[in-house]
Structure formats: structure tokens, C-alpha cells
Amino acid sequence: MGCVQSFRELCDRQKNTNVRISLPAVCIVWQTAMIILFGIFIRYNEESDPHWIEYRKEQNISSDIENDFYFRYPSFQDVHVMIFVGFGFLMTFLKRYSFGAVGFNFLIAAFGLQWALLMQGWFHSLDYNDGKIKIGIENMINADFCVAGCLIAFGAVLGKVSAVQLLVMTLFGVTLFAVEEYIILDLIHAKDAGGSMVIHTFGGYYGLSVSWMLYRPNLNQSSRLQGSVYHSDVFAMIGTLFLWMFWPSFNSAITDHGDGQHRAAMNTYLALASTVLTTVAISSLFQKHGKLDMVHIQNSTLAGGVAVGTAAEFMLMPYGSLIVGFICGIISTLGYVYLTPFMEKHLKIQDTCGIHNLHAMPGVIGGIVGAITAAAATTSVYGAEGLINTFDFEGEFKDRVPTVQGGHQAAALCVAICFGVGGGILVGCILRLPIWGDPADDSCFDDEHYWELPDEEETIPPIIQYNSHMRNKDIVESNFSMEQTSR
Amino acid sequence: MGCVQSFRELCDRQKNTNVRISLPAVCIVWQTAMIILFGIFIRYNEESDPHWIEYRKEQNISSDIENDFYFRYPSFQDVHVMIFVGFGFLMTFLKRYSFGAVGFNFLIAAFGLQWALLMQGWFHSLDYNDGKIKIGIENMINADFCVAGCLIAFGAVLGKVSAVQLLVMTLFGVTLFAVEEYIILDLIHAKDAGGSMVIHTFGGYYGLSVSWMLYRPNLNQSSRLQGSVYHSDVFAMIGTLFLWMFWPSFNSAITDHGDGQHRAAMNTYLALASTVLTTVAISSLFQKHGKLDMVHIQNSTLAGGVAVGTAAEFMLMPYGSLIVGFICGIISTLGYVYLTPFMEKHLKIQDTCGIHNLHAMPGVIGGIVGAITAAAATTSVYGAEGLINTFDFEGEFKDRVPTVQGGHQAAALCVAICFGVGGGILVGCILRLPIWGDPADDSCFDDEHYWELPDEEETIPPIIQYNSHMRNKDIVESNFSMEQTSR
């Protein structure tokens, strides 16, 4: 008890945002470690190695265009944009945390993808002949996916943590992700093309649990900075739109060549379109005069993409995609209206970006939709070969039937939730240590503490016409001195 | 006469921007209708269905890479970016209408593409065996194209209509588009790869006619909000550049595999490059001190892409593309200088974004260029097979010769204009009904009426150094009180 007490005290001592030693140290040490580990483990696979030309002849592949690169590179680039511009700009909505949003997002994504290549490589791409991980385009996509999980979690703690904490959170997040993904995709043999469970459910609950552990009772001291300004909301729309537009690529990036990618892209496209309409409807319905709320438009419009992630490559049917999108737009928007304030007040979960509404809940819905769609699969709809192809009923799983697959999908969803919650609590515990340079409660959501900010001089005042030597700052200062004297 | 009189009065009564019932109702009802119609009509086509693997073997297709998805998906994603980021951000230039520009664009595009899949599907992709519409990647591109026509029209009425009006305008716009497209492409058998006629001419005149019907004599009451601010112009450049860069994908997205797509992309690339130089030249020539006008740079630089739309896949030749771009840059910029003010003053057409200069006129030029290029086609230039391929002189059109094709191209242009003007007048009439929640004349171009706006506090003043508890608002307030007392 005394131990817990002193841990509490330790955690609650005066905050110091100076990361001049810790941040460079962590970056350099980790990057060095990455170089060593890559040197030991990572090699090109047969499609990115100069022996490809010989491999092609051996395998009787007729043309270079059948290199997996050409099947997946356009999707990879779209996913890459989602990770860096999509997630980065989506979080720029805060009035004074745009640098942190886009900059820290950049940092942790660049770090996370290297660690993900290793972790996922050990589980999925290890060549047992020489003990090397052989990587190609699909590994790059998967690394980006893995990072997405951590960026989702970042959304919950946005503005309340330091870059060092984010790096720690990403290191553990990627590790947990790789294990969870191995259990879900390989052991349980669930399918999760767009990662509703693996990425969104896990990432969502991971972030929420971390945020719960880092609960700040006095966060309202920063409330003046917790809103947006006009242009920061427009910046955030850049993130929203790039996520929205490229989500079909996200959900189809690692599905089967041919009809698999084709169908996954279409289902996602339709689900997202449907979500936009119901988001607008609910947003308008719950505001005075039917005005729209930018928070909903920026976030809830994306929920449909999350929720068709698992089932995107299944025969969800076009109308099924619309229905999923329809429901998610409503639930996600209602989440922003009712659930987020409730969670903050009663559950002590402070969720800056509302990832519960955008990722966690839609991810769970996606898992359920996936389980139902898988369980309902029939040979008449998929064709005999199509069914085997779509669900990989091959090798040790060749006798599995769709209903059993449905059960396994549901089990996978539980695994994702458990890993998210459990991992988040564990990591949150670590992040409460007072060594990470996180800001005090009245300094949250403020770039000031981690970034060299330009002088404020957004507007050059019209007074410049009268006396060009006199500048904005002088005016305000002289006003101030006037006030002082007049008091 | 009395009837017209009372209709006038009805239309001119007090405006009410409350859309709290109408907007949610329209969104939910329409989205529900979409789900039902998709359930009845829309299915995957053979390339996005799991039976693809069997179809492939039947058709003797050697590899999955020959699925149409791989020919068109990169272009589709580029077109998608143009629709949502391109059109959306291009319209953010107004100082207080960025939310409306990008948000309403998002809404109507997401709605329109669903309805377009149905409308275009009935005309083009209906499988007469089972009465179902079979969709694939090409349908998604065509749906985006169809939506583009409506977004162009949105440009003319930007800031002067409500979201509900935009939805109505899109519903009718998509419907008209599909009919017009069917007449032009199927009945007349004109070619229009980049949609100079089908998309731009139609969309342009549709928007202008609607705007003419919705003429507001007292719009100058909103003139304080009709300009841009520095950063809103930079946001608009995001839209401009994404449109400009991806226009080669737009014009080549649904052209023939192989040389067709290749040539269309190159012609568009060249035409657009040329347009930039003449736009700069004319913009500089018509301003004091040779200064450039952002309105021209944002808009007229795109005119070349519109004008090579029809002829992009023909043998326009590289220099031909440059010439088309050259001319359009000049005409479009002159349109902004002379024509837009003239149209507002004398024709009562208020064209917020100047779509007449960016879409309508260049679209007509594109139709004419297409007709001439088609009429001039010869076997020596195209090759016998090339000529048949390029113009689809097959089936019932196998005896058509290039000169006849040229005539039909010209006829198609007339159809596009008629549908645009006629449809616009009809729809404008409907939109004058006083039930749609449009803003009063002094409330145009203002997000205030349809969006929850963040508090104004863009700049945190330097005074914060002296006394961090004193905030911007306090300063201005105390200044204000001082002034009051000192008067």
C-alpha cells in the first residue's frame, strides 16, 4: 500500500517538459539498434532481389509486370499517404497543437515502421533456411498498417504526452500488435483484410486504456486550448479527406490479387459514401438550428471504412456495404454527442480525438460484420474455388467450413480487445513514471513546450499604411502600457 | 399572372436557414432509398466477383494482372482525389466559407456517386439476363465523373444555397447527366473520354442556369465576405494543384487500354503546362504593375485540361495539345477579367467561382476541338486497326467514317448545352421554393449559418509574455471600454 502510495507521489511530482537529453538519446539508441537488427535479419525477398530475373524464369512467370510490386505499389502509396498526411493532419484541428500533431505523428510512424518490419518479419516472413527476414512490398504495407494501430492510440492522448512517451508507446504498441496479429491471422486463421479487429479495435482500446491510466483530473486547466480555430479545422479536413479517399486502398492493399482487391476497394468505397450521409444527418439533428459540427464531419464520416475492414473482401454485397456505412455513421456521431463526454466524466477516459467513436466501436462492428458474413458464406455465392481462395481454406485449414470460420472471426475480435485493453493498461503504467517529460495539466494541447514557435504576427495590421515602422507588437504593447497606467 | 405573382411572393418571403428537420430527413430518406435500390439492382461484375478465377480460365486470361482493376485503379484514385480534395479545396478561397466549400462538396459527392452508380448502371451496365447492374472499377470512375458535373455546378452557386438545395440539385443533376451521357455516348456514338462535353459543358451550363434562376439582386449586402484572405487562397491552391496534377488521370481513366490511356495522359499533361504560361501572361498584363491575380492562377490554369478532354485520346499531337492549352489559358483568364462582371451585371448570372471561364467555355472549346480532330482522322495517321479502336467503329457503327464522326461530335456538344441550360432552368425553378433553408442576401458566403464555428481567437497576442492570465479577448474588451470612456 505504501509502495503504491509512493509510486503515486513519484508520478505526481512537478512536471518538466525538458526532453533535451531523453529525446535525442532515445532516437539515436533506437535507430542504432534498428540498423544492427536490420543488418542481422533483414534481406530482400525474391521479388526485390536482382536474382528476380532468374527466379522469374524458374517459376515460368511471363512478364515483369507480375512482380507483386505492380499489384500493390499504388495501394501502398495510398496507405502511406493515409499514415503520414491522413492521420497527421486529421489531428491538426487543435488551435495550438498542429506542430505536435503532424510532427509527432511523423516521428512515431517513421520509427514504428522499422520496428514493425522486424516484429512482423519474425512472425510472418522468416526464411527458416537462413534465418533471415525476406521483405518486399507487402511487408512495407503491413508495417504501415501496424503503425496505423499506434497512430490511432496517439489520437486518444493527443496533446497530453511528450514525444518520448509516444516513442515508448509505439515501441510497445508495435510489439503487442505483431503478437496479436500472429494469433489472429495465423493461429486462429481469421481473415482481416482491412484490419477492423487487428488494427482499429486493438489500436482504439490500446489508446483508450493508456489514456485511462494517464487520467488528468485537472485537464480543464488547459481548456482554453482544447478547441479549434477556423483554419485548423480546414487543415484537419485535409487529413479527413485523404483518409476517406484512400481507404479503399487501405482495405484492399493486401487482399488477394484480382477479384479480391477489386471487391474490397468497391465495398469500402460504398460504405464510406453511405457514412457521410448519415453522419451529416445525425450531426445536423443534434445541433441548434441544424448546424453541422466539424468534429463529426472530420471523424465520423470515416467510420464506415473501419467497419467494412474485415468483410471488405467477402461477399458483403454492395447494399451490405451501404448498410454497414449507414449504421456506423449514426453510431459514431452519437458517440461524439453522448459517449465521449460520458466517458470523460464517469469513466475517467479522456479521449482527445474521439478514437472510441472513430476506431474502437466501428472496429468492433467490423469484427462482428466480418464474423456474420464469413459464417454466411456459401459455395453457391462464392463458387467452390472462390470460397477456398477467399478464406484460404487450404493446408491445415482445408476442412474448415464457413460457420466455423465465423466463430473463429468472433474469437479473433475478443483477442484484439484483450490485447488492446491489457496492453494499454500495462504501457500506461510505464508511462506514468515521471521521467518522460510530459506536460503539466495546464500546459496540455500547447506546442509551446516542445516546439520552437514563430513569433506571433499572423496579421500585419492595416496601420502599416500610416506608419510602416510601427509593428503589430508595438501596438499591443503600447496598448498594454496604457492600460497599466490607466488602472 | 396572379399565379406567377403569388409564386414570386412565396419565393421571396423571409429566409430561414434552419435545416434541422429537412437536412437529416433528406439524408436518411435518400440513403435508405439507396440501400433498397442497391439491394434490388446492384451486383459485382465478373471481375470483382469470386467467380473471377473461373471466368479467367474460361476466357483464357493468363494472369490476375489483366483484371481491369490494375489498368484503372491508379487513375480512379487520382480522380477520387480530384473530386474530394480538388473540387473541395478549390472552393475554399472565400474568407468565411471554407467549411461549406469542403464540407458540402464532400456531402454531395458522397450522395451523388451512389445515385450515379444506379442511373449510369441502368443505361450502361444492365445485365439483361437477370436485370441486375454489374459494377466494377469502371463504374466507380464513371460515378465520380458524373458527380464532377454536379460539383462544377456547385461552383456557380457557392455560398448562396443550403445543403438541402445542393442535394436536390445533385439528385436532378445526376439524373440529367446520365440521360445526356446515354444520348451522347450511345445514341450519337460520340467519343468524350475526358468529358469536355458530357461533364464540363453540361455541368457548367447547368450551374449557370441554376444560378440565373436564383439571381439575388441584393447580393452586394454580403460583399464583405465575398473575397478571400491570405491563407484561404493558399488552401485553394491545394485544390488547384491536385486538380492540375491529376487531370491526366481524369482524361485517361476510361480510355482504351494501352496506347489510349498513354496518349490521353500525355496530351493532357502538355495542354495543362501550356495553359499555365498563357494564364500568367494575361493575368499579369491586365493588372496594375503586372501583378498576378490568385483567382486566375487558381482557375484558369486548369482550362487546358478541360479543353483537351474530348480529343485527349485522339491524335491531337503534342503540339496540338499545347495550342489548345495556349488558347484556353488566354480565353479563360479574359473571361475572369471581362465576362464574369458582364454576366453578373447584364445577364443576372452570379457565378461565384467563375465556372463559365473554367468549365463551360473550355468545355465548348473541347467539344469543337474534338469534332475537328475526329473529322480529320485518317487511316495513315491512326492505322487501320488504330482508327477502329480509337473511335469504336464497330458493330452498328462499323461503316461510320471520320468526317461523319466529326459531325456527330458537334451534335453531341449541342445536346450537352441543351441539357445543361434546360435542366438548370427547371431545377432552378424548384430551388426557388422557400422550403430549402437558403440564406438571406446579407448572409451569403458565411459558414455561420450552417456550421458550428469555433470561437475566434486565431492569434494569441504577444502580451501573453507579460501576463499569461490575460487573454486576447480581455485586451480588446478593455480597449473598447477605454475608447468608450474617452469619447
Added chain:
Amino acid sequence: MGCVQSFRELCDRQKNTNVRISLPAVCIVWQTAMIILFGIFIRYNEESDPHWIEYRKEQNISSDIENDFYFRYPSFQDVHVMIFVGFGFLMTFLKRYSFGAVGFNFLIAAFGLQWALLMQGWFHSLDYNDGKIKIGIENMINADFCVAGCLIAFGAVLGKVSAVQLLVMTLFGVTLFAVEEYIILDLIHAKDAGGSMVIHTFGGYYGLSVSWMLYRPNLNQSSRLQGSVYHSDVFAMIGTLFLWMFWPSFNSAITDHGDGQHRAAMNTYLALASTVLTTVAISSLFQKHGKLDMVHIQNSTLAGGVAVGTAAEFMLMPYGSLIVGFICGIISTLGYVYLTPFMEKHLKIQDTCGIHNLHAMPGVIGGIVGAITAAAATTSVYGAEGLINTFDFEGEFKDRVPTVQGGHQAAALCVAICFGVGGGILVGCILRLPIWGDPADDSCFDDEHYWELPDEEETIPPIIQYNSHMRNKDIVESNFSMEQTSR
């Protein structure tokens, strides 16, 4: 001596930024020249010509998908985005030069690519049968690459030159580039897939030399405008991220089909990830309290992509890519901290964007890395065919061995530096003529002189609640008058 004296005087006379005659004249004349030259010289190549279908059969190409268009178009579009949005927005960081950054970037890129198609075409794509240049997708990528060299140079002189000067600089830059490229790639037969030498080293030193020739001793008169504001830094991050994300496409765009493109993309992806971490480390280490500097994040994070340009398609190995990125992040950031101020003070080189740290130095490193990697190539690593393929040891170069190739790579680097420095001095000399409309020393970094700017009214003040008829301007004005009277 008197001649030099009078040239000096000529150059130093009163500046006049009126370009109303010169800018339109240059644009129209050059665009007309382009049309004539394109008419004489440029034709479609066999893959973009309607005879493709016959060519395909002759060459026994099994499918349209093997048209080079499908190998390269997605990369082309990514490169296109880097040129227009990437470079354009990267330079928007200045508080009052965003229009110039993105607008002039647009203008010179659109002009440069036409001239590049001709210049590069004469050297590389001339069909000696008919004296025509035959162009296709690869030419478009190369034209964009060539323009990149000039846009890099633009970075050094950003804010200090007129649009006319930029056009002149681009005309000469493209010409020099094409000659230098011909020497390096054809005569020396060096490999430079991502253009570390050809593009970045050349472009960097070209820009720095021009800037040295245009040295402005009194540039501090514009120092009030030489910084950023909060939102301009966020705009610049758009440029940074699109450059960063699409750099894998840049370095792989014109490499060999198959493993070449695959490997180049992966190496670049890894190098860039590594650079981000070391950039953050060094940036934090050199600031008070460990704060990050946006200048470093915006620029140095990209250095790794530059430095793997030459070796991207070689067997650099994944860990090798990380090492290159690691080193470049450090060197580039240190460059911003120490070298840029040193160069300005002691070498009279004013480098607005710090292109020496982002392009010139990393480009040289890239050239060295390329030379070492090439010299170390062995048959055991590449395979016999792989080695020949990767280094094109064919035709007259079939007997060249890797060590000799390494020496030639180093020679190529020297050529790039010489062309950059020499060309820059020459062109700088021309640009000092007082006929180009460049701004005076106290008018640099200001859009005011070349753009019609919107009225300043970024913020509608909170006072609006009290008295909506009183506007921002009035307040400041009345404050001003009060001060005047109170003095």
C-alpha cells in the same frame, strides 16, 4: 576595369518590380516557341501511338498491360505531386511569400517541363530515321526530374527574385541539366536512378551559385518577413510530407522493371524513415529545453531520400539504407544549425530554404555512396544476369567491371558539381542585369510586389458581439489615434 565598374553601377540602380511587359512577353514568346518546336520535333512513341496494337503483335507482347504506361504511370503521378505540391508547399513557410512560393513554383515547373521534353529528347529519344523525338511516359517522368533540379535552385533564391528571373534561370537550368545528364548517363555511363548527382547535386550547386552572384548585403532590411508564422509552417508540412511519402516513387520511377523498381522503392522508404529519427535527435539536442525546430523537421527529414538516390537500385541492403539515412539526418540538421549561418556571413551565399543542407550535401553523399556500392558489386550478390541488368553492362560497356563503374560514378559526381557551380555563376551574371524586375533589398520575401493581395482581415474580432458595425480596422485605427494624442 571601367567596364566592370559600369556593369556594377548598371546592376545596382534603383529596382523596379513592374513586370507588366516583361512577364507576359516572356511567357507568350516562349510558349509560342514551344509550340513551334513541338510541331517540328515531338511525336508519340510506339507505346502511345495508335499503331501500338500492330506493334504489340509484331513484338509478340501478350497484353496491353505490358505497355510501359502501366509500369510507370503510378510513379509518374507521385513524382508529379512532388514537383507541384511537394516543392511548392515546402516553400510556403515564409509568412508573406506563400503565393510566390506555390505560384512561381507552378509557373516555372510548367514551363520547364516543356523545354525539358525537347532538350532531353534531342539527347535521348531522337529517332534518327525521321529526326523526330518520340515521347512516352518515361519522357514525362524525366521532364519532371529535370524540372526538379531547377526547383531546388529556386529554393536558394526564394523571395529575392522576380518571376522573369526565375523563367530565365529555368531556361538555362534545364539546358545545362540536359547536357550534364547526357554526359553522366550516356558518355560516362554512370547510373543515377534517383538523381542524387544529376538532379540534387547539380540543382543544389546551381542554386547556390546563382544566389552567390545575386548576393544582397542589405538583405536584413527584409528580416521582418524572413520568418514563418504558425499556419505557414503547417502549410510547409504538406510539402514536406508529400515529398517524403512519394520519394520512393521518385527514386524508383525510371529504374528497371521488376526487381529494380521494387528494390529502389524499399531502399528509399527505409532511408527516409531512419532520417526522421536522427533529424529529431539533433534538432532537439541543439535547442533550448530540447524543443524541436520546424525548419529541421520540414527539410532535414528528406535528406535520406536524396542520399540514396544513386544507390537505390543497387544492392545497398536494407541496413545500408538505414545507415545512409542515419548519417544524412545528422549532417543535414547540423548544416542548418552551423553551416547556413556561416555561409551567409562568410561566403556571401544567402540560401533561403537551406538547399545546401537538403539537396547539395546529401546529393554529394549520395554520389559517394553510389560509387562505393557500385565498386563493391559482385556476381555472388547480384547474380550474373542481375549484375548486367542492374548496371547495364551491355553493348559498348559489356566489358566494364564494377570497380571501374565505381570510378566512373565518382567522375560523374564531379561533372554534376562543375556544371552546377559553373552554370550558376554564368546564369547569376545574367540575372544581375537590372532588367528583370527583381525586388529591392527591403522588399524581399513579400508577395505584395508580385501579387494582388486580399485585404487583411484574417480575424473578425470578438468585439463583434458588442457592436457588429465596428470592425477590426476601426479598432486598430482608433487605438492608433489615441496613442498619437496621448503622446
